[in-house]
Amino acid sequence: MEFAAFCALYQHRYREYAHSRLSDARQADTAVRLAFAELADQWDQALRSPHTNAYAWRLLNRHIRTHAGAAEEERDGQEDVESRTGHQDRSFLPDHADEARILHQDLGMPLPEASEMMGHTSPRPR
Structure with missing residues (x-):
């Protein structure tokens, strides 16, 4: 029941985020689906964390990086997408700062909501 509620709450936002990180919508959907499948298998462990x-956010980003790496291999030899589009390279930002920027600036999510979704809030009391 809790897992279903978690999925209902975050699935749409996870997809938006994955679509912003991966150039291929099918790969983004696959990354989210695989992250939720892995989370389902590890739900008890996630609840104890x-x-x-x-x-859950770490699982999602690991699957996104895996799919991004596969896309990089397919593009091997082509110039970087950011260079072609003229967007500033933000690779110098820490991962969590770049993720927060994407959620807030690119996807229009309020910072408190983005922080909560990423798990950058106080741990729940035990």
Whole structure:
């Protein structure tokens, strides 16, 4: 029941975020689906972690990086997408800062909501 509620609450936002990180919508959907499948298998462990949202967010980003790496291999030899589009390279930002920027600036999510979704809030009391 709790897992279903978690999925209902975050699935749409996870998809938006994955779509912003991956150039291929199908790969983004697959990354989210695989992250939720892995989370389902590890739900008890996620609940025992200091912050369930942070646990789930790490899984999602790992699957996004995996799919991004696959896309990089397919593009091998082509120039970087950001260079072609003229967007500033933000690779110098810490991962969590770049993720927060994407959620807030690119997707229009309020910072408190983005922080909660990423698990950057106080751990729940035990």
